[in-house]
Amino acid sequence: MAGTGVSGPLAVDTRSIPEMVLAAAEAALADAQTDFGNIDAVVTASVDLHDGLTASNIAVTEVVGAVMKPETRIAGDGLAAAAHAACQIWAGAYGTVLVVAHGKASMADQDSVEQWAWDPITIQPLGVGFTVAAGLQARAVMGEGDPEAALSRWATVASRRWQAVGVGSRPEDVLASPVTAAPLRALMAAPAADAAYAVVLTGEPQRRGPVLKGVGYDLDTHAPGDRDLASWAGLGRAFARACRVAGSDTGAAFDIVEASCRYPHEEELVAAAVPALADSDVAPSGGLYRGVAPVAAGLGRLVDTVDALRSGPPARALAHGTWGPAGQAHAVAILESAP
Amino acid sequence: MNQQPAAQLATQITLDITWHYSATEAMSRFLAGLRERRIEALRCDGCGRRYLPPRPFCGRCCLRMHNWVPVADMGTIEAWTVVHVPVLDSRTGAPRPLPYGMALIRLDGADTTLNHYLDETDPAELCIGARVRAVWRDEVVGAMDDISHFEVLR
Numbered sequence: 001m002a003g004t005g006v007s008g009p010l011a012v013d014t015r016s017i018p019e020m021v022l023a024a025a026e027a028a029l030a031d032a033q034t035d036f037g038n039i040d041a042v043v044t045a046s047v048d049l050h051d052g053l054t055a056s057n058i059a060v061t062e063v064v065g066a067v068m069k070p071e072t073r074i075a076g077d078g079l080a081a082a083a084h085a086a087c088q089i090w091a092g093a094y095g096t097v098l099v100v101a102h103g104k105a106s107m108a109d110q111d112s113v114e115q116w117a118w119d120p121i122t123i124q125p126l127g128v129g130f131t132v133a134a135g136l137q138a139r140a141v142m143g144e145g146d147p148e149a150a151l152s153r154w155a156t157v158a159s160r161r162w163q164a165v166g167v168g169s170r171p172e173d174v175l176a177s178p179v180t181a182a183p184l185r186a187l188m189a190a191p192a193a194d195a196a197y198a199v200v201l202t203g204e205p206q207r208r209g210p211v212l213k214g215v216g217y218d219l220d221t222h223a224p225g226d227r228d229l230a231s232w233a234g235l236g237r238a239f240a241r242a243c244r245v246a247g248s249d250t251g252a253a254f255d256i257v258e259a260s261c262r263y264p265h266e267e268e269l270v271a272a273a274v275p276a277l278a279d280s281d282v283a284p285s286g287g288l289y290r291g292v293a294p295v296a297a298g299l300g301r302l303v304d305t306v307d308a309l310r311s312g313p314p315a316r317a318l319a320h321g322t323w324g325p326a327g328q329a330h331a332v333a334i335l336e337s338a339p
Numbered sequence: 340m341n342q343q344p345a346a347q348l349a350t351q352i353t354l355d356i357t358w359h360y361s362a363t364e365a366m367s368r369f370l371a372g373l374r375e376r377r378i379e380a381l382r383c384d385g386c387g388r389r390y391l392p393p394r395p396f397c398g399r400c401c402l403r404m405h406n407w408v409p410v411a412d413m414g415t416i417e418a419w420t421v422v423h424v425p426v427l428d429s430r431t432g433a434p435r436p437l438p439y440g441m442a443l444i445r446l447d448g449a450d451t452t453l454n455h456y457l458d459e460t461d462p463a464e465l466c467i468g469a470r471v472r473a474v475w476r477d478e479v480v481g482a483m484d485d486i487s488h489f490e491v492l493r
Contacts, residue, residue, distance in 0.1 A: 014347045052352065112427060120360045121370070122392045122483050123454050127426040132441055135420030140443075143467065181441075182421040182462050221398060225443050225452030226390070229418050 001209040001335065002096070002202045003032025004303040008195030009291030012106040017051060020196040021102050022063040028098065028198035032209075036065030039200075040094035045074040045081035045101035049116055050294045052107060064100050064198075076217075077101070077260075078197055078299025079321030079331035083215035086333075089203045096202040103293030105192035110294075117325065119223065133224055133325040134189075135181025138265045140229040142183060150265075151175060151183060157264035158188045164286030190262045193291025197299040199306070210309040210317070210335045214246025217331035224326050232269040235320070235330040239274045242332040250276060255315035256308045257282045258301040260322045262292055269327065270320070277318070284308075295323050302333055309337050365393040368407070370481040378410040378473075380449045391449035392483075412473035412486075414446035419457065419465050444471055444489055456488035464491065 005027025007013075007020045015023075029035055042064045048054055061071055072088075074081040078101025085097040111129035118124050142150045155171040162169040169187050177187035201212065218238040220227050227233075243250045259282035261267045271278040283289075285304050288297055298321015305319040314337040321331040362370060365381055369392060372379050381393035385400030389408055397404055419442040426435050440457030442465075458474070459465055471489040479485040 010343060013344065014349065015344055016347070052354070111424060115426075119392070120358070121362050121366055125482065125484050126441070126454055126456065127428055127435055128441065128454055129424070129426060131424050132420060132422050132426075135422065136418040136441065136443055139420055139467070140418040179421070179423045179438075181424065184420075223392075223451070225417075225454060229443070 001199060001212055001306045002034070002204070002206055003028045003030070003200040003209070004306050005029070005031060005198040006195070006300070006303055007197075009193035009293055009300070010195070011191065011193055011291065013104065013194035017059040017102055017104055017196075018063045020104070020194065021060050021100055021198075024102075024196035024198040025064050025098060025100055028200050032200040032202070034096070034200065038096055039065055039069070039098045040096050041070045041072070041085075041088060042066040042098045042100065043072045043074060043081040043085045043088070044099075045076060045078040045295055045299065046103070047075050047295050049113055050103055050105070050107070060100065060102070064098060070094075076295060076329060077321035077323040077331055078296050079302055079319060079333060080217050080298070080323075080329070082199060082201065082299060082302055082333060083217055083331055085201045086212050086215050089201055095204065096200065098198065098200055099299065100196065100198045101296035101299040102196035103296040104194040105292070105294055106194050110192050114325070123223070130325050131184075131189075132181050134263055135184050136224060137229045137326040138184050138263065139182070141265045141268060143230060147183060154188055154264035155185070157267055161190070161264075161283060161286050161289040162187070164284070165290045167289070184263060188263055190288035190292050193293050195291060195293035195296050195300060197296055197303050199299065199302060206338060208310060208338055210306055210337055211339070212333060213336055214242040214244070214248065214334040215332065216241025216243075216245065217329065219324075219329045222324065222328055229326060232266075232273040232327050232330065234327070235270065235273040235322075235332070238330040238332045242334050246334045248334065252276060252316070254280060254318045256284070256305060256312075256317035257320075258285065258287060258305045258308075258318070259283055259320040260288060260298050260301055262288050266327065298322065298331055305333075305335055309335060363395055365395045365404070369393050373483075373485045374479050374481040376412070376475050376479060376485075378412055378446060379407045380410045382406045382408050388450045389448065390451050391446060391453060408448060410449045411447035412475075414444045414449070414471055416442045416465070416467055416469045416471060417445050417452050418443040418467065421460050421462055421465070440465065442471070442489065455486060457491060458488050459491045
């Protein structure tokens with residue numbers, strides 16, 4: 001991990017997508033003490049639907065320095081883009097790869113945009129957005145248990161995440177906020193945001209950059225009715241794949257975890273899917289509560305993980321990204337401090 | 340969140356395009372069945388899973404599916420929510436009255452669930468495992484909303 005760069009997150013970034021992406025890419029290159037000329041290939045993550053245009057090739061190719069270079073475009077979370085870049089390097093195809101992800105939620109009403117992400121025959125006519133999917137999932141996670149106990153637990157978790165990002169919402173504030181999709185309350189959700197993230201991956205030895213040891217990802221069925229909503233089994237599979245690449249045991253503990261959980265019930269899904277994380281604080285930085293940029297947030301988790309590894313004692317860390325309705329897809333990266 | 344940069348002009352774009360989605364052979368048969376108030380699922384020869392809504396291919400077994408099986412218009416709630424966020428009806432563009440019930444419903448004879456509306460919006464009256472029955476529109480055209488909603492049976 002040679003360098004990282006961030007632009008945002010902001011509730012509304014009035015800059016264009018190319019400006020946001022360029023700011024993140026330049027910051028990552030500066031952090032890596034390199035420039036566009038030393039980049040062999042680029043992997044970008046974005047989704048046309050969110051951008052309102054054919055995302056990568058119109059808005060991004062030039063500002064990520066990919067003109068007349070190999071650019072791979074990932075229609076998924078930026079952490080999956082980082083996984084592709086790592087595989088390109090491990091395969092020996094390229095030496096240094098720039099990974100960039102962007103999302104600009106303020107451009108359009110997200111619930112309306114997300115309706116278009118569903119099957120056009122069976123679900124779109126019902127007007128379902130991802131918030132509704134999250135409500136269905138929260139209810140499935142709650143199961144037959146005590147609803148008041150679950151709500152209290154989730155309000156406490158959400159409050160802790162808000163506090164970590166400097167927002168003083170108490171558990172009672174969370175519970176008193178309006179119901180969005182029962183049982184979820186408005187303040188249980190991390191806020192949508194505009195952001196771009198960039199990382200420089202290289203096969204060259206780094207003095208201070210953490211080492212990416214393993215990556216894995218997994219896509220489950222799109223329709224929430226085809227999978228067990230009360231489980232993020234796909235995260236478990238992605239994690240197992242990352243461990244195989246890293247050559248590590250799936251039971252080994254992590255010192256730092258940055259999971260992509262937009263709702264508190266998702267933290268319970270993480271703990272159930274990856275028992276090694278059951279006792280971990282999965283979002284010590286506040287995680288997504290600083291702002292969720294669609295399909296970019298997972299790369300933001302990787303950036304936060306790198307920052308934590310650089311600034312702390314030697315450690316082993318995990319970053320997680322997710323995309324699609326109710327956690328359809330998951331990406332995992334396992335990192336260690338620089339030797 | 341971080342500091343706001345200097346404001347810029349923004350251009351508002353309204354995209355007004357009609358897409359024509361091919362429904363697949365499987366979905367075409369399914370929708371034709373709805374016109375007769377009949378629901379069918381496709382069963383996978385590999386895993387035996389009965390898919391509803393039907394689709395041509397089992398993603399788990401990587402097998403084409405051909406075997407149609409009948410499904411009842413009654414079933415069980417697998418997950419539910421009561422929605423309070425504004426949602427536009429994708430057919431009319433009009434806001435849907437709030438709140439409304441939404442559920443994943445496993446119809447008798449199927450192994451996957453359908454998204455659909457519920458007639459109940461009181462959380463105290465809803466639970467996983469509750470039995471529901473389809474309420475059909477008087478005029479059916481071969482679309483998912485030929486079923487207006489599901490009523491909760493008590």
